[in-house]
Amino acid sequence: MNIIDLRSDTVTRPTEAMRAAMAAAEVGDDVYGDDPTVLRLQHHLAELAGKEAGLFLPSGTQSNLTALMAHCGRGDEALVGAKAHAYWYEGGGMAVLGSIQPQPVAQHADGTLDLALAEKLVKPDDVHHGVTKLLCLENTWFGRVMPEAYPDQARAFCDRHGLGLHLDGARLFNAAVQQKRPLADLTAAFDSVSLCLSKGLGAPVGSVLVGSKDLIKRAHRWRKVLGGGMRQAGVLAAAGLHALAHHVDRLAEDHHHAELLAEGLGRLPGMTVDTVATNMVFVRPAPAEPGRLQRFMRERGILIGESNPLRLVLHLDIQRGDIEPVIAAFAAFQQSQQG
Known part of the structure; x- marks a missing residue:
């Protein structure tokens, strides 16, 4: 029987061409930073997103968490959508492992956060409160694409309050294709972006976090702490490079x-x-x-x-x-x- 699996876009199987690319991948030890295929993937996605550097991670959940931990210290706070993946579907990792206090914010029907409400939830500089450090957004959200003008509005909000701005872009390529815009246009306002390769792009595993060199350096350390250091990971990175070359359009x-x-x-x-x-x-x-x-x-x-x-x-x-x-x-x- 032909199985039609509609549960998620994470259920895809690698194509024969992707398997061939994985089998032929040049590898090294990524913990030592010398896997050439991983390095190519990180550089390529950072370039596509208009950022300085990238970091290959096993999952979108770990990519979001390393980003949050790179932005926030112990006891700091992140503003996040009340139904955002990083808050609702990632096991409470920001609190359990990152010691970051999540402050949920009501979302509009398109997934954007109510910035007027978020303004009221930014904590004052007072010993009674966690320090608000970060705003987290998501695109796409339940398949909905973030309006084009919203990232700049969020950037202005963050600049007023001295906050970092992170994007869970697990399906950001879907948004880019739907809006017919380059990926860098959708990432320009953000300090960090998590991009998933194992959803619509069809790779078997992996996400890449992109951002500034300094942020990625901090995230690299937290990836190690969280157990995300992989060795001959080029066989996985090759699948991601193949997906980016053949599965976006x-x-x-x-x-x-x-x-x-x-x-x-x-x-x-x-x-x-x-x-x-x-x-x-x-x-x-x-x-x-x-x-x-x-x-x-x-x-x-x-x-x-x-x-x-x-x-x-x-x-x-x-x-x-x-x-x-x-x-x-x-x-x-x-x-x-x-x-």
């Missing part, structure tokens, strides 16, 4: 497939579908016994999550011909609910 296909899926599901009775911005479709099927929809779809070779609303993620392993079977399966489920 094709993200537009995922966005188009998401639109087709949303359009088809939106025609089904009892199905509510949110507006699609990039590669994610959020739907609310007719209420059902918990787990029944997932079992129904799995029996038809379709893997989905259990969130509400349900998130369906398009990626390079989903082809145009997979869309209609998914719509048909949802239609069959809706009919079974009515029966």
Whole structure:
């Protein structure tokens, strides 16, 4: 049975060409700083993002955490979206491992933070409070793209308060493709940016943190402390370089497939579908016994999550011909609910 996995864009398998690039990778010991393929990846992504330096890390979670720890000291505070990945989905790492106090801020429907509210949450210089040091943003957020003018507004806010500005750009290439803008345009306002290679770009593992040389030097130390030092990591970096060379422009296909899926599901009775911005479709099927929809779809070779609303993620392993079977399966489920 052909499996159509819509749980996330992290489920992709390396292509044959990517596997060949990994097998042929020139390697060294990255802890000593002499893996040439890792060095090329770090330099290339830093250049694409318009930053001085980059650091290859095993995961986006560790990349965000090393950035936060490079910006903040023990007991400092970071302003972060109340539903941001770094606050909601990363195990509380900034507090548990970084000794950083998160200050959640309400988000607008597009994922941007309410800067007027954030202004009130910046702590005064007083021994009773943690020192506010950083503002963290995310692009894309639940598939939504940050408005073009917002980063400059956030930069001005940070400059007024002497804060650093970090971007969780796990799917920033999706935003760049959707807005038809160079990556550096989307990163210019930020002091640090975490870029994931193992989501829409299809690499098996890895993220790169980019920023100034000084910030990356501090992050490098925290990567070691957090256990992120890898040895012959060039085999992984080669996958990232291949993805950057071959899998960026094709993200537009995922966005188009998401639109087709949303359009088809939106025609089904009892199905509510949110507006699609990039590669994610959020739907609310007719209420059902918990787990029944997932079992129904799995029996038809379709893997989905259990969130509400349900998130369906398009990626390079989903082809145009997979869309209609998914719509048909949802239609069959809706009919079974009515029966």
